Amino acid sequence: MQERRINDSIDRRHHDQDRRSSNVVWQNSEITKDHRNTLNKQKSAILWFTGLSGSGKSTIANIVEGFLHRNEIRTYILDGDNVRHGLNSDLGFSDKDRQENIRRIGEVSKLFIDAGVMVLTSFISPFIEDRQFVRNIVKTHEFIEVYVKCPLNVCEERDIKGLYARARKGEIKHFTGIDSPYESPLNPEITIDTSVSNESHAANIIISYLINNQYIQLQPANDARQSLLQKLMPHRKSVFCGI
Numbered sequence: 001m002q003e004r005r006i007n008d009s010i011d012r013r014h015h016d017q018d019r020r021s022s023n024v025v026w027q028n029s030e031i032t033k034d035h036r037n038t039l040n041k042q043k044s045a046i047l048w049f050t051g052l053s054g055s056g057k058s059t060i061a062n063i064v065e066g067f068l069h070r071n072e073i074r075t076y077i078l079d080g081d082n083v084r085h086g087l088n089s090d091l092g093f094s095d096k097d098r099q100e101n102i103r104r105i106g107e108v109s110k111l112f113i114d115a116g117v118m119v120l121t122s123f124i125s126p127f128i129e130d131r132q133f134v135r136n137i138v139k140t141h142e143f144i145e146v147y148v149k150c151p152l153n154v155c156e157e158r159d160i161k162g163l164y165a166r167a168r169k170g171e172i173k174h175f176t177g178i179d180s181p182y183e184s185p186l187n188p189e190i191t192i193d194t195s196v197s198n199e200s201h202a203a204n205i206i207i208s209y210l211i212n213n214q215y216i217q218l219q220p221a222n223d224a225r226q227s228l229l230q231k232l233m234p235h236r237k238s239v240f241c242g243i
């Protein structure tokens with residue numbers, strides 16, 4: 001497998017050299033990431049959720065995004081299934097396609113960081129090398145690896161999409177954990193064991209990390225603004241709200 005991955009990267013490099021123009025020059029813009037982050041009063045970064053199918057990546061990412069949004073933090077979720085419907089609809093699940101899948105997500109995430117947005121990505125992203133690629137294309141503190149750890153047998157019992165059962169029957173090939181490997185992160189910024197922590201506890205761990213490391217600041221809204229917001233959006237929870 002290692003050999004195949006090396007050959008794949010050589011193929012990709014040759015392909016890239018063929019289509020890459022030698023006349024492309026980076027165009028700088030007057031407004032930078034720092035300006036956008038200052039306007040947004042936040043520090044943009046990627047929360048990169050990785051883990052087996054059914055470990056809880058999408059569930060936790062959604063809870064975290066909901067909390068951040070209610071607290072006026074600009075966010076965007078890139079989720080495996082959705083991205084494969086559009087941007088990456090031409091890719092399958094071979095090692096090579098998984099690598100290209102993650103490369104594109106990484107580049108898109110980098111654009112979101114540049115736009116001053118907190119991006120939450122929810123992909124199995126089983127290979128250390130591919131996750132490292134994304135870590136390397138952004139700045140040190142812009143990549144927060146969240147390892148959503150959960151034993152295979154627990155994910156398989158949950159089997160919310162019925163995919164494990166189908167993979168066991170051989171109806172789905174290259175399924176991570178069954179006939180395709182998952183390489184656990186060696187040094188993730190955050191590890192959550194979802195067979196131990198419930199969903200809101202898991203989300204709390206991530207939010208605390210963002211606050212403690214000054215990615216976000218939560219300001220209680222003043223009373224006048226709070227009552228205006230409540231009039232305009234009666235179903236909206238308090239601006240300074242918990243999970």
Ligand SMILES: Nc1ncnc2c1ncn2[C@@H]1O[C@H](COP(=O)(O)OP(=O)(O)O)[C@@H](O)[C@H]1O
Nearest residue numbers: 053054055056057058059158160194197198199
């Ligand atoms: N502690 C937990 N954290 C996240 N999800 C959990 C937890 N305990 C049980 N679950 C359940 O596990 C399932 C995880 O599914 P999902 O979030 O789609 O996983 P993934 O995106 O990693 O494939 C959901 O049905 C969720 O309700």
Ligand SMILES: [Mg+2]
Nearest residue numbers: 057058080122
């Ligand atoms: Mg998911």
